[in-house]
Amino acid sequence: MGIYSSVSRQGAYEPFELQVARGQIQAHSVVTIAGYNSDVDTAWEMITPVGNLSYPAAALQMTVSSADADDTSAGTGARTVLITGLDANYAVISETVTMNGQTAVTTTNSFLRINAMLVTTAGTSLANEGIIYIGSGTVTSGVPATIYNVIAAGFNNSTSSQYTVPAGFTGYLAVARIGLAQDAGTTLITARTRFVGTNGIALTGPVIVTNNGISTIDFPYPIAIAEKTRIQGEAIGGAADNEAAGFFELVLIKNAD
Numbered sequence: 300m301g302i303y304s305s306v307s308r309q310g311a312y313e314p315f316e317l318q319v320a321r322g323q324i325q326a327h328s329v330v331t332i333a334g335y336n337s338d339v340d341t342a343w344e345m346i347t348p349v350g351n352l353s354y355p356a357a358a359l360q361m362t363v364s365s366a367d368a369d370d371t372s373a374g375t376g377a378r379t380v381l382i383t384g385l386d387a388n389y390a391v392i393s394e395t396v397t398m399n400g401q402t403a404v405t406t407t408n409s410f411l412r413i414n415a416m417l418v419t420t421a422g423t424s425l426a427n428e429g430i431i432y433i434g435s436g437t438v439t440s441g442v443p444a445t446i447y448n449v450i451a452a453g454f455n456n457s458t459s460s461q462y463t464v465p466a467g468f469t470g471y472l473a474v475a476r477i478g479l480a481q482d483a484g485t486t487l488i489t490a491r492t493r494f495v496g497t498n499g500i501a502l503t504g505p506v507i508v509t510n511n512g513i514s515t516i517d518f519p520y521p522i523a524i525a526e527k528t529r530i531q532g533e534a535i536g537g538a539a540d541n542e543a544a545g546f547f548e549l550v551l552i553k554n555a556d
Contacts, residue, residue, distance in 0.1 A: 319550065326553035330470065332530070332546070334460025335451060339488060339534045339541040346477075346490075346532040346545035347459035348430060348451040354529070355447070358387035358411040359435060362403035363396045366441040367429025367452070369422070371400040376428035378420040380450070385412040389466035389527045395419060398431075401441035406433075412529070413448040416457040426453045460532035460545035464524050470549040471521035477506055477534065478513040480542040488536045488543060490514070496528035521550065 319327045334346040344350045363380060370376035376398075383393040386409065394408050418427050429441060430452050436444025451458040464470040477490035492503045503522075506514045524530055532545030 328551045330462060330549040330551050332460055332462045332532075332549070333458065334532055334545045335458045336534065336543045339536045339543045340539040341536055343491075343533050343535045345459070345461065346534055346543050347461070348449055349446055352447060352449075352459060352461065353434075353445045355411060355435070358409040360409050361406050361413070361433050361435055361447060362438060362443055363398070363406065363431065363433050364401055364403045364438050364441045364443065365398060365427065365429040365431045366401065367427070368400040369424070369428045370398045370431060372397050373422070374398075374400065374428075375422040375424045376426065377418040377431060377450075377455075378422060379418070380427075380431060381415075381417045381419050382406065382408075382410070382413065382433060383415040383417075384410040385414065385463055385465055387411055389463070391465050401438070403438040403443070410447075412463040413457075414462050416448055416450050418450065418455040421455070426455050428452060460547060461529065462531075462547070462549070463529045464526050464551070466526050467554050468526055468551050469554055470524040470528075470530070470551050472524060472530070472547060472549055473518055473521045474515070474546070474548040475506075475518075475532075476513065476515045476544075476546040477532065478544040478546075479534075488534055488541050490532065490534045490543070490545065492547070493531050493533055494524060494528050495531070496525055524549070526554065 318324050336346045381395050386392045392408050396404050431450040433448050434443030434446040448457050479488045490506045494501045534543040
């Protein structure tokens with residue numbers, strides 16, 4: 300055995316979770332979902348930098364653009380972005396888009412859902428300098444009329460607490476975490492995880508997070524989320540102007556053939 304070889308390759312025991320993370324368990328993978336909303340008010344809204352996102356009724360080509368002109372192919376900000384989502388059949392598809400600042404770039408693929416966006420190359424800033432949007436409709440100063448997902452400025456990866464389980468898989472929700480930073484007054488924030496599937500909507504019980512607090516839920520028996528079902532984190536404040544963050548971790552397992 301070489302000095303850098305893993306002992307687990309020789310049959311020694313290693314925790315199951317680590318084996319999944321290393322890709323050693325066939326048909327299993329880990330999905331991490333993290334979102335942020337800097338302005339949660341007194342109505343339910345998604346935990347994303349832009350509030351509620353939209354979801355197209357059918358797969359379509361989308362546009363990618365930035366609020367900052369420096370996110371372009373030779374700029375100081377984001378240069379290329381990897382888009383990962385689902386097609387009309389809820390199968391996983393992806394493509395890499397070369398940025399053109401506030402000018403919209405149209406995807407080659409038609410997407411039904413956008414699960415993740417990732418800056419893959421950048422200039423001297425080492426990150427996207429503006430919010431990067433994927434959407435449809437008229438683009439004004441880099442912002443499309445309809446928004447499907449975003450990357451917050453400087454984050455390099457999508458910052459929306461939402462995910463749709465691909466066809467042929469089941470997602471098992473293992474961890475949910477909601478955090479709050481109070482901006483104005485004394486208030487509470489309530490969070491919920493919403494599942495939207497082909498057979499309707501089911502809500503988990505809401506979680507109350509105290510001022511400037513974090514609530515973490517570990518599921519010893521993970522919640523099964525069926526294929527084609529969307530999970531999204533939402534929050535509501537007892538008063539206006541709250542910051543909220545949502546984090547979810549799923550184990551994605553391929554269904555039996």
